[in-house]
Amino acid sequence: MRKIPKQEFTAEFKEQAVRQLRAGKTTGELAAELGVSDQTLRNWRKAAEAGKLNGAGAKPVTAEQMELSRLRAENKRLAMELEIAKGSGVLREGPSVKYAWIEQERATYPLAILCGVLTVSVNGYRAWKRGGTLSRKRLTDTQMMTLIRAIHAQLKGAYGSPRMLREIRARGFPASKERVERLMRENGIRARHKRRWRATTNSRHSLPIAPNRLERNFSPAAPNQVWTADMTYIWTDEGWLYLAIVLDLFNREVVGWSIRPRMTADIVTDALAMAWFRRKPASGLIHHSDRGSQYASQAFQAKLADYGMVCSMSRKANCWDNAPSESFFNSLKNERVHGQRYATHEQAKDDLFDYIEIFYNRSRRHSTLGYVSPAQYLRDWEHPRGMAA
Known part of the structure; x- marks a missing residue:
């Protein structure tokens, strides 16, 4: 087994993580997303509320601010249920499609809420994730398009057909390159268009310049090289x-x-x-x-x-x-x-x-x-x- 050193995190990272919690994410969800423990996130939040996360100059969070955060989280939970019900596009589909949609939406919504709104059980979802028979079902074109639209919306249009194909397969469904390309083309589903953007570099200065030691060798053999x-x-x-x-x-x-x-x-x-x-x-x-x-x-x-x-x-x-x-x-x-x-x-x-x-x-x-x-x-x-x- 190869190892890299245990990670530590800066105040800026911790601050943004705490903001995610205050916006309504659960400790368990965010811990899984960031690869840290639940207790670590609780410690960061406690430090932030005491004004110690970013040093002595930070102001403690007041009781009114904490109550406002709680109310915002509750409102967000209710809004989640409505948003899932309206926007998932899988309410009338079978359990296999619902489970596949739930799998990646867990980064956005709590599992219990997802399963409740889509009328499936948490245990059923977990059995599907372990590789149950439902995950190997071949989808009809209509079901496949429902899944493609759900992934496209969930990932904010980030994936074209190559990544979409791998995402579908990773969720347990057989799919061919030709089929995914055809369905996306026929239904106008494509990755977001590319735009040109300006560089921010200001190289007009008299400071010392280092030589190009990398020389476009973009494939190191190990991390941290x-x-x-x-x-x-x-x-x-x-x-x-x-x-x-x-x-x-x-x-x-x-x-x-x-x-x-x-x-x-x-x-x-x-x-x-x-x-x-x-x-x-x-x-x-x-x-x-x-x-x-x-x-x-x-x-x-x-x-x-x-x-x-x-x-x-x-x-x-x-x-x-x-x-x-x-x-x-x-x-x-x-x-x-x-x-x-x-x-x-x-x-x-x-x-x-x-x-x-x-x-x-x-x-x-x-x-x-x-x-x-x-x-x-x-x-x-x-x-x-x-x-x-």
Whole structure:
């Protein structure tokens, strides 16, 4: 069994996790989605309510605020039931289709509510998940389209036919490439259209530049050997937000991120700090980025030196030198941000956290990884088949 160091989490990560709980997610649901224990989430929430999650300067949560959070959660629960009943499209389908829809909707709704609204039992769902006979039933075209529409709506139009095919098979249904392509084409179901977007890099500076040590070798043999980093922007009604990420090239997981209203050096140092806390890599890791002033800054270079990392930078005006990070932002913008209107910074932060930590890292099928998620790819590497756990 191979191992990577036990993960730790920054205050920014914990804060966003607590916001998910206050928005109505249960501790059990969020713990499963983030790969942490129930008790860890309870500790984070307790620290937040005491004003200790982000240091001494944070304000404790008042009784009125806690009651408001409770009422919002209750209202959200009631709204869930109505939304599931109206929007699932599977109310009149058989148990097999309902169970398949429930499987992935568990990231959004509590299992008990899902089963109650769809009039199936929790035990029946669990038996289906263990591989019961229902999961092997071949669907009619009408049933298959119901399932495709449910997945398309659930994943906000993120999947085209290649990922859709694998998602259907993963839920226990036989399906062919030709059939899924035909049904999606005939019914106008397609992935969200791609858009071009501007780079945020400012490489017009006199700061020292590192050589390109990565040289487009995007396939390291193990985790924590090569990380790439980049930044992008997100518009909200309150103004711009900037997102900095750190990507482990081995399993394309976003191991560090930071969201700020200004594109200053602290955004990239905070993203790097989160990545280091989570992975604790050995000295010698290559950190690759573009030539932006934030990455060339003295503060960021000092942080790299503290962590024993080797700096690498893309060649001037060559986005292909950092293609994996560019690809992540392309997916983020097309699959989530485009078509959204964020009224506040906090709303955008919540949605970015949901995309990165719950969908992309732990659920999204990545073509480079053989259509498994980054988290699953890493688990398969840690526990290869044929070896004892």
